[in-house]
Amino acid sequence: MAEKMRLDRLLSECGLGTRSEVKTYIKKGRVTVNGAAVKDNGLKVDLSDDVVTLNGRQVVYEKFRYFMLNKPQGCVSATRDGLSATVLDLLEGEITRDLFPVGRLDKDTEGFLLITNDGRLGHELLSPRKHVDKHYIACVSKPLSPDQLAEFREGVDIGDEKPTMSAGIRLIESGSEVELYTEMAEVAGISAEDFQAIYEVTLQEGRYHQVKRMFEVFGSKVEYLKRISMGEVVLDDSLEPGEYRKLTEEEVEALRRG
Ligand code: URA
Numbered sequence: 001m002a003e004k005m006r007l008d009r010l011l012s013e014c015g016l017g018t019r020s021e022v023k024t025y026i027k028k029g030r031v032t033v034n035g036a037a038v039k040d041n042g043l044k045v046d047l048s049d050d051v052v053t054l055n056g057r058q059v060v061y062e063k064f065r066y067f068m069l070n071k072p073q074g075c076v077s078a079t080r081d082g083l084s085a086t087v088l089d090l091l092e093g094e095i096t097r098d099l100f101p102v103g104r105l106d107k108d109t110e111g112f113l114l115i116t117n118d119g120r121l122g123h124e125l126l127s128p129r130k131h132v133d134k135h136y137i138a139c140v141s142k143p144l145s146p147d148q149l150a151e152f153r154e155g156v157d158i159g160d161e162k163p164t165m166s167a168g169i170r171l172i173e174s175g176s177e178v179e180l181y182t183e184m185a186e187v188a189g190i191s192a193e194d195f196q197a198i199y200e201v202t203l204q205e206g207r208y209h210q211v212k213r214m215f216e217v218f219g220s221k222v223e224y225l226k227r228i229s230m231g232e233v234v235l236d237d238s239l240e241p242g243e244y245r246k247l248t249e250e251e252v253e254a255l256r257r258g
Contacts, residue, residue: 002048005061007031008041010052014059015095030055064118065099066252067091068233071113072241073188077104087113090242102126102230103206110188111136111227112235114255115244121255125230128165128205132231132258136201137172139185139224140215143197144169148218158213167214168202185224188241195223231255 005013011022011031022031022041029037032053033045045052052059071077075085079100084107088096098117103126105113116122125132144152155163172178182192197220201211212222228235232254236245247255 002046004044004046006041007033007038007043007045007052010045010047010061011054011059013095014061015093016054016059025054064121065094065116066118066247066255067094067099067115067244068236068239068247068251069101069113069115069244070235070239070241071105071110073108073110076107077101077113087115091115091244105227106209106212106225109225109227110184110241111225112230112233113227114230114233114247124258125255126206130258131204133168133202133204133229134206134227135229136203136211137181137184137224137226137228138199138201138211138215138222139181139190139195140197140199140220140222141195142218142220143171144199144215144218144220152214152218156214156217158207158210158217160207164207164210164214165203165205167204168200170200172198172200181224181226184226188224190224200228231258 008019008022008026011017012019016022017025025031026039026041029039031038033043033050047061069087069090071087075087075090078086079088080086087101088099091099099115100122102114102116102122105111124130149169152169153166155166157163172181178198181198185195186192203210211225215222233251239245
């Protein structure tokens with residue numbers, strides 16, 4: 001069935017102005033539907049068929065929007081917070097009313113955060129049953145022994161009802177990677193002297209403080225944590241902490257495939 005929306009709502013949902021601003025544009029004859037100027041704010045527009053323009057430029061409605069944010073330290077992964085800035089505050093100029101972050105990164109964790117209004121995809125990406133890999137870089141105070149690494153991979157009792165699911169862990173050894181992540185940690189205010197090893201950790205679930213709690217079991221403290229990818233989608237390395245961009249269609253498809 002054709003999906004329809006009021007003309008004034010469509011224009012404001014596309015970020016072209018507040019509801020009252022777009023009503024003024026409509027009144028002034030600056031909006032056309034299928035080539036004819038329209039003065040009725042409440043006209044129901046068919047979202048797949050009707051061609052709407054404002055000031056001669058076609059208006060393209062996107063039902064779902066997807067952003068990749070390089071979350072900086074210091075802001076919270078929530079839509080609202082009484083005290084701290086939220087990740088939505090970083091999406092300046094976007095209509096954020098229906099957007100939410102997919103899962104939480106701790107206030108002091110950086111990196112890939114998907115922000116969307118697609119509740120279904122968000123739910124699927126977080127469901128442990130869907131087995132979507134999330135990759136993290138963790139700079140830790142103490143390296144793990146071979147036995148501890150094996151235990152980490154198998155699943156760790158972190159005090160929850162069930163041990164964690166099996167996880168991936170790889171020591172970062174190559175000089176260029178060590179240099180890259182050490183520099184990222186230093187930019188975030190963590191001195192290279194504060195950590196002794198850097199690991200890439202892969203989880204398919206997202207329990208509260210999970211990476212930190214898994215290392216804690218082995219007496220190792222996570223000093224710096226950054227999520228670098230979700231599923232097949234990797235954080236764009238041109239994004240500085242605090243910057244974001246829209247996902248490409250290919251990236252959205254890759255997330256849908258899981
Ligand atoms: N694990 C943590 O400990 N913190 C995060 O922010 C994400 C995963």
